[in-house]
Amino acid sequence: MSNDPAEYPEDSFENMQRVARDLHFPFPYLLDATQDVARSYKAVCTPDFFGFNRHLQLQYRGRLDASGRLPAPPDARRELVEAMRLVAETGRGPHEQTASMGCSIKWRN
Known part of the structure; x- marks a missing residue:
């Protein structure tokens, strides 16, 4: 949460x-009521996307697209979709990945 x-x-x-x-x-x-999943993935904000290959190896950690507080421009790349297509086709994520940006997770003890 x-x-x-x-x-x-x-x-x-x-x-x-x-x-x-x-x-x-x-x-x-x-x-994620206990926040255990977020902690184990070392998530820092929402949304924070994690994409894995079929061997459960992390291949993508990043943002959805260029949207933030405002909608992404109509011609914006769909970074998460592109990354996951690449993972599906090759088993590897893109070399360049833009970090997620959003609201920080409010951690409970």
Whole structure:
């Protein structure tokens, strides 16, 4: 969980499940309630994308695209999609990877 839902109700699991449903996410929206997964991946912000090959070797760690607080330009590269296509085709991620940028994870002890 990246934010405390008591302080950021819009980030609550229940609200984010609604957002995922309303936006038709083609994947499940999950909760890392203990933050163990985020810690084991050494995630630092949300979103922080991790892409693995079939041998479960990390091949991509980076951003979705050039969007940030504002939408990406219409001609922006789809960096995550391109990276994962490369991993699917070759088993290797791209040499150049741009780090994720987003809200820092609010760690609990």
